[in-house]
Amino acid sequence: MSASPTTLRVERLTVRYGGRMALSDVSLEAGPGELIALTGPNGSGKSTLLRAVMGLLVPDAGTIRIEGADVAELTLKERARRIAWAPQEEPVGENVSILEYVRFGRHPHLEPFGVEGPADDAAVERALRRVDFWEGRNRGVQELSGGERQRVRLGRVLAQETPLLMLDEPTAFLDIGHQLEALERVRTIAQSERRCALVALHDLNLAARFADRIVVLSRGRLVATGTPREVLSPELLADVWGIVADLRWDPTTSLPYLLPVLPLDRRAPGGPPGRRWMARVHVVAGGGSGAELIPRLAQEGFEISVGAVHLFDSDAELGQRLGVAMATETPFTPISSRVIEHLEELLEACDAVVVAPVPTGPANLANWTALREWAGRRPMALLPLPSELPWDFTGGAAARLREEILRGGGEEVPTVDRLVAWLRERVPAEALHPRLP
Amino acid sequence: MSVRGQGPTSGTGVHAAPPADARRRIPLVYLVPGIVGVLFALLVASTTLGSVSIPPWISIAIFFHQATGGLIPARACGGLSAHQCYIWTEIVWQARVPSLLLALAAGAALAISGGSLQGIFRNPLADPFLLGLSSGAALGAAAIFVLNIGPAHQAAELPIAAFLGGIVPGAVIYVAATISRRGPETLILSGVALSTFFSAILSVMLLYNPTSDVSLTFWLLGSLGTTSWTDDGLVTGVVIVLGALLYLQAREINLLQLGPDVAQSLGVRPRRVVQRTVLLTTAITATAVAFTGIIGFVGLIAPHLVRRLAGVDYRVVLPLAALMGGILLLVAWDVAVAAIPPIVVPVGIPTAFIGAPFLIYLLYRRRTPGGSAAPVSG
Structure with a gap:
């Protein structure tokens, strides 16, 4: 792998999906150790961006580079050794144990018909310990709660040992305690293992609390990027989310947080659709x-x-x-x-x-x-x-x-x-x- | 498990699936020798059953004598005339044992097919018989008989014709599973519809069968009785070669359990795995059907039992399901032989008697609506 300082470089990415522009002209960069929150209203293109980087959607224009290599030129397995992706939800097979499930993450590192070796076992053990499931590794995935499943999914992604981790709404279906725990875990891992984490999050307060940088998408376009302090402003919240929010600064963390006050009435006089x-x-x-x-x-x-x-x-x-x-x-x-x-x-x-x-x-x-x-x-x-x-x-x-x-x-x-x-x-x-x- | 079932809304009330504790599995060190032992014991015991009554110990002795190439002397023949001994040896070794071996090979073929199809479609109801593969193959093979193309029963043309017949339902289930966004029951129902359709055509063929061969009807209901060592060798060879090719995909089939997108994110091409698997299972099923006729439910039940006992790693499931399929079909054959002596009923009848209730049990056990047959993309 090259020693390029940027882990992910997306340049002018455009994706058409289902006959409409799902992403247009999106560029962003992310480096090792960074946690980037990808945020925006529903349907703004967060998941689409992750899926395009993963190669599940073919871009119409633009390039995606991972550690300097153009992903379009990588085989599926080469890509899977560089990028790991966890969707919001995924089915788990009947009667799969946690160990087996996390071991699935080793597939891209195995020879076509090879079996897992000591290096793979070590990676699986590291991943399981990271998500606190080494002791309970023989439990069935199906019997786990939503929060535990989220942790196991993170374990599978970690076992892939990729420089880039992409998590799509990892806090979906979690209560507030588990939300904080999940993101704290991701941030710790990103920092201590110098991995880059790209996390789609619709919750702005969580994004402001945990992300080094926030990337805001709106209707497929990148409208803002920067630190939470730089990005979150009353104007942006009104323009992108259509809300009037009470934006405050948390004195203990010096980070912005917001209390959504009111949704803006978009039937404001005389406005053509899409423009207020x-x-x-x-x-x-x-x-x-x-x-x-x-x-x-x-x-x-x-x-x-x-x-x-x-x-x-x-x-x-x-x-x-x-x-x-x-x-x-x-x-x-x-x-x-x-x-x-x-x-x-x-x-x-x-x-x-x-x-x-x-x-x-x-x-x-x-x-x-x-x-x-x-x-x-x-x-x-x-x-x-x-x-x-x-x-x-x-x-x-x-x-x-x-x-x-x-x-x-x-x-x-x-x-x-x-x-x-x-x-x-x-x-x-x-x-x-x-x-x- | 369905995608929807994971959400917090699925609840854990009365409708939840029974908890699957991965620890409740039997370790392979016990399971493999156990299954092999049961299989062998059944094989030996089954040599004693048949329309000609031969004392059990004599048939077993003949079996061991022949199987070891004469190393174990056939002491049982001691009190018999040479002629009697010769006839009984012929019956056991040239009639009974080939049928038993065909039961093992065909059972393995159907179970591997069923297990692989259940894996790629994430659908516990998948089975070559229920998906219409078997009847399509039977139609192809029957066309050879009825249309009198070439010297039937002799060459490899039967399995080839069966394979050609199986391609149609194979293509249909591939399309149904990859394009349609419907639940798992839809896949099975379209298979059943196809199956019914092919059976109707088969019935027409039988009505206008120029040879009026009753054995054809028998063969269609599942028959192991008219086989030979040559046929057995052919079926076994095909099952081993194609089964090995399927086995090479076992790890990829494992990953498909996470859905096609996640599988692809881990380096698997879901469509390619599904295409290869459908093609290989069609070929394996067709080979079995060409020599045994339509035998249902073995491919449904055997992988289920194995997953219950050994877990869900298809690298373990597929070979063990092959052994389990052999055991099941052997049992079914014993029932077919011993139920109403001296008549041997078609072996598809006992498998249906076991399989149909099992299918109903499966349908009622999986209560989660919607289901897991997500279309395969990418």
Whole structure:
């Protein structure tokens, strides 16, 4: 085998499968000791990529090199000595023992009609010890639980002693404990034995937790690659998975993890299929008045900005978690002219304004003053004020400004449901912004 | 075991297959001598059965005397006239023993075929008889009789004609198993349909049989009675040579148990293994059928018993199934000879009496729906 530093090099791989482009123009590299998580939504081409590398699908274009050798020029057995693959599920023969099953992995190393020798027995023993089944090697595979079967499958793949391991959803059907255990095991093996592990994983948190690098596929194309920190962003999650996610940093590992918050409503106005067009809506909220409104608008597919709000206000925190643009002011200080400038920029950039029933005091009265100037310049919807709670703590100034806004073009919209319909109606089609494909 | 059966949804309730404990196998050091011993004891004991009543000890003595080339003197003949001794020797050595040896060879042929087919199709119901291979071969061979092509019974043309007849069902099961995405029962049902179809054609042939030879009908139901040492040699030779070729693929058949994709990822060309195996099993089955007629279920039962006793490594299963098939057919032949003396019933009748309930047992034991006959790709 050559001493090339890259274990796997895929160049411009294109695979047509069942009459459609399953993979187009995918390139990636992976080196020894690396654990690469291959991720993407269902049907994005993760399994197809693994199957193409394994040679189970014939590429229409592109090359796959393993340690420098073009796999198209390798025999099946030569390929099987370099690449091992475990599908999501595989049948096991009736009455096969764990030892026999793991020994199947030695087939590519045997002469056509040869039998297993000491080297093969040693490799099988190493693999069985790696997956903690050396003691129980005579048990039947059929009697094992799902997690144990996953381990045995890993053992079979390890016994192949290949520089590249490919595992297709190795955590499928496993509970959370076994998921962590399985991936921890794969990572340890990859690092200690300097093998390259290419793992298809749909669970992004597991991918972020265990992978050195993440490769993101979307509809057969590679859309992002890099470390979990580099790759996972609110924009990518929205574009590829169509979700609004609360992306956080785990302080103990400094790795990103996410709480999926909402699926984006892909019926956003006027969008041609496959491409989303978003209207920008500016929300004036604060004091929790946007708690229902902001996530709902995000889910409906609007791009949102918020402000001006005070930092640590619950609506400001909500906006931060959703990763929206915000004009923010230091807590307990009146909104400054600098922040108002920022607010004006956001208002300028938006297609419509929504005003939540913000409790207003001297500190945020400036919002209303600014809104009065914009009442005729943008479609503006005001949600009704709470009937039983006071909201105006400015001695009537805020209430007067609100009246002026309603006279100057603002409309009161009674409910959030009506508001969504109102926005769909009011936002002009030419104002819709194309987003990344 | 089905693919679906592995998921967490399959459950482990009443419908689960009984747990297969790999430790419950019999070690080969006991199993192989055991099977060989039973086989030999049966062979010797079977020499005592026949329509002519010969005292058992005399037939056994004659068998050992002849089998060792006269090294063991035939003491039993001591009290007999030379003429009587000559006749009994002829009966035992030229009539009974050739039938027994044909039983061993044909039993081995059917069991190897059944075992290999079960392996490549991951289908425990596969059997040359149930898949229609046997009746296709019988049709080919019968065409020689009925159409009076050449001097039948003499040359190698019977097995060749049988092979040609078996190619049609062979091709059909290959296509059914590799292309159709249906369950294992579908494969068997299409085999049964083919089998019925060929039997209908055979019946027509028999009705218009110009020779009106009753032995033909008998032969079709399975007959070991009209054989000779030459025929035995031919069948045995073919079974050994083709069986060895099948055996060379045993490791690949093992890997096919993991499904065609995983097998290919381990360096096996699934289609090639399936093609070769179907071709070889067709040839082996055809050779047996050409000399014995249609004998069902031996190829179904023998590999099953072996897998129960010895596990699933086809490098062990195939040779042991050959021995087990010999034992089964020998037993069936003994029953055929001894059931209603002095009539010898066709040997296909006792195998059907054992095999049909066994098939039903298998169908009910494997309750997992869907099944494992995944199509072979790549």
